[in-house]
Amino acid sequence: MIVKSICPFCGVGCGIDLEVEGGKIVRVLPDKTHVVSKGHLCGKGSVAFKSLYAEDRVLYPLKREGEKFVRISWKEAIEEIYIKLNDIIKKYGPFSVGFYGGCQNTLEEVYSFMKLARALGTNNVDSCARVCHDPSAIALKEMLGVGASSTSVVQIPKAKVLVIAGESITESHPVISQYIVELKRKGGKLIVIDPRLTGIAKIADLYLQISPSTDIYLFNAVANYLISNGLIDENFIKQRTEGFEDYKRVVSKYSIEDAEKITGIPREKIIEFAKLISQKPVIFSWGLGLTQSSGVNGVRALVNLALLTGNVGIEGGGLIVYRGQANVQGSGDLVKPNVFPNGKMDELHALQLKEVWGFKPPIQPGKTVTEALYGSNLKAIFLMNFNPAKSFPNRKVVEKFLSSLDLLVVIDSFMTETAKFAHYILPAAMWAEKEGSVTSLDRLVKWRFKAVNPPGEARPELEIIADLARKFGFNFSSDPKEVFNELKEVSIYSNLNFGEMTDYSLPSRYPQNDEVLYREKFLTEDGKAHFRPVEQPKLSKGMILITGREVTHYNTDELIVRSGFPEIPLEVFINPEDATRLGIKEGDEVEISSKCGSAKARVRLSRDIMRGVAFAYMHNTEINYVVCNDLDEESKTPKFKYIVINIRK
Ligand code: SF4
Structure with a gap:
């Protein structure tokens, strides 16, 4: 059976065919009909089912007793959690509780989890989108109207130029490479901006090796050059945007000469970049290299360039955000501590939600997950398929906080590093053991079908959430289709059609089923796009650590190591000239330290890394003892790509 x-x-969201024999998945094949992946699959996707059969699946509800966990029944677990949570809410109020979810959860799961939090009276809800692309969502929403990619990866071959900033496509989103190959075959130009000569940078027509976190200076200087040389789309700016004069005034201070000194990119390459993007159509795309260093303002600076050149809302042009997880786009769309799924957090929207939910949510903004974990006074936290003890920076602080809670409930399939701190662990069904929808990085929403039953007493999250809600007197559906129909009523997903979502050969994008958004008007209140002038902040001095991905590994590697791939060692890649200066050589064991902590790593020398920069793969999460919890002021996203470090033998 398939x-x-x-x-x-x-977040590419490739279509896969699961081959099921005797109630077990035995093979994964690429779905040839899928509208984006078109029969392609990377190494990770082809072993995706293996972790379902890992030996250490959590099979029963577990309760902490001292240093051990003991098996309890579902009835006992739900009853005990209810009593403890009720006591905490009575004693400290509902805002002492937080509900935070990972981004593997389906749309229906994140929606119900968020709704449960609000039913209990708290807006402390968030997802792991906070630590990656929330800066993109914030900037895109305010400037264009929707916090998501404005175009699809399918449009890449139609572009004359593709700009990729801070993203290693061949490692992070390999299946998109097919579209870049097609772009190049058709004569399109590829520009890559990255401190590291990545695989994709090696095939670029123009590679800009940039000093970490100097993107804003580069983009503003390019804007000034384009304006000064009449290389902008005046009609587009006049008819479809607001705020150009302010923007022009701000960028007029940014010169190509200073950009060369600050970014480390030769002047002639900056000018070539400016000239290439003055054409049409151009797609501007970016990854965590931008958001986890320059934050919301970094994204604003790049989106400003797309507006300046009239490259939004046209065939073959627009903006693509390379999102890291299967449903990270959807999680961010539905769950935020300061916004309701139906819009602003205010009385009007709360009353609209009451019509559907049967209760009115509070309108006081809650805490982001980063605010919660770094120094809040929350007393109880529910984490659903979320592993911050491993994935968050400054791990020591996170570990201390998790162990200080009065109640930590972890809903997960494995005994993760985070689950080890829990008072209760509730075993969850994995992705192929239930149904539900996920949103890919280019707004495509597809329905996953159930292939096999969960093992032991593991249950779909919707059932667990509905049980908890029932104890508090709320009637939540645990049927994924019913929940999907409900979330459509109160969110940006209202246009979706179930028939299109379940047929992988058809497009099914939100908020309009079109690869290209904003063809006629922007989805802001006034229908215009808005320039947002931003300034380059002052930077710290010293060696800068950046982190990134490796193609056969994935995030904290919880699924990958359970799929048969070996663990990745902790290595730090540095330029040979830095190594000579520091008196270290290839293979040496060194200590990397920051103001937050330290870790031991093996040195690898590479001329692909610019001088003054060190690189480590994110998958060996020992590095998160070194990465600091310095947060972007606006989005509260940690700066995983800008950590001042020392390296010594
Ligand atoms: S990991 Fe990404 S690129 Fe690879 S198969 Fe899965 S969705 Fe596709």
């Missing part, structure tokens, strides 16, 4: 599904790893 069951259709969507790969559980990255």
Whole structure:
């Protein structure tokens, strides 16, 4: 039997065929009909099912007793959690509780989890989108109207130029490479901006090796050059945008000469970049290299360039955000501590939600997950398929906080590093053991079908959430289709059609089923796009650590190591000239330290890394003892790509 599904790893959301024999998945094949992946699959996708059969699946509800966990029944677990949570809410109020979810959860799961939090009276809800692309969502929403990619990866071959900033496509989103190959075959130009000569940078027509976190200076200087040389789209700016004069005034201070000194990119390359993007159509795309260093303002600076050149809302032009997880786009769309799924957090929207939910949510903004974990006074936290003890920076602080809670409930399939701190662990069904929808990085929403039953007493999250809600007197559906129909009523997903979502050969994008958004008007209140002038902040001095991905690994590697791939060692890649200066050589064991902590790593020398920069793969999460919890002021996203470090033998 073949069951259709969507790969559980990255945000490309490739279609897969699960071959099921005797109630077990035995093979994953690429779905040849899928509208984006078109029969392609990377190494991660092809072993996606293996972790379902890992030996250490959590099979029963577990309760902490001292240093051990003991098996309890579902009835006992729900009853005890209810009593403890009720006591905490009575004693400290509902805002002492937080509900935070990972981004492998389906739309229906994140929606119900968020709704449960609000039913209990708290807006402390968030997802792991906070630590990756929330800066993109914030900037895109305010400037264009929707916090998501404005175009699809399918449009890449139609572009004359593709700009990729801070993203290693061949490692992070391999299946998109097919579109870049097609772009190049058709004569399109590829520009890559990255401190590291990545695989994709090696095939670029123009590679800009940039000093970490100097993107704003580069983009503003390019804007000034374009304006000064009449290389802008005046009609587009006049008819479809607001705020150009302010923007022009701000960028007029940014010169190509200073950009060369600050970014480390030769002047002539900056000018070539400016000239290339003055054409049409151009797609501007970016990854975590931008958001986890320059934050919301970094994204604003790049989107400003797309507006300046009139490259939004046109065939072959626009903006693509390379999202890291299968449903990270959807999680961010539905769950935020300061916004309701139906819009602003205010009385009007709360009353609209009451019509559907039967209760009115509070309108006081809650805490982001980063605010909660770094120094809040929350007393109880529910984490659903979320592993911050491993994935968050400054791990020591996170570990201390998790162990200080009065109640930590972890809903997960494995005994993760985070689950080890829990008072209760509730075993969850994995992606192929239930149904539900996920949103890919280019707004495509697809339905996953159930292939096999969960093992032991593991249950779909919707059932667990509905049980908890029932104890508090709320009637939540645990049927994924019913929940999907409900979330459509109160969110940006209202246009979706179930028939299109379940047929992988058809497009099914939100908020309009079109690869290209904003063809006629922007989805802001006034229908215009808005320039947002931003300034380059002052930077710290010293060696800068950046982190990134490796193609056969994935995030904290919880699924990958359970799929048969070996663990990745902790290595730090540095330029040979830095190594000579520091008196270290290839293979040496060194200590990397920051103001937050330290870790031991093996040195690898590479001329692909610019001088003054060190690189480590994110998958060996020992590095998160070194990465600091310095947060972007606006989005509260940690700066995983800008950590001042020392390296010594
Ligand atoms: S590119 Fe991403 S979605 Fe596609 S198979 Fe690989 S990991 Fe899965």
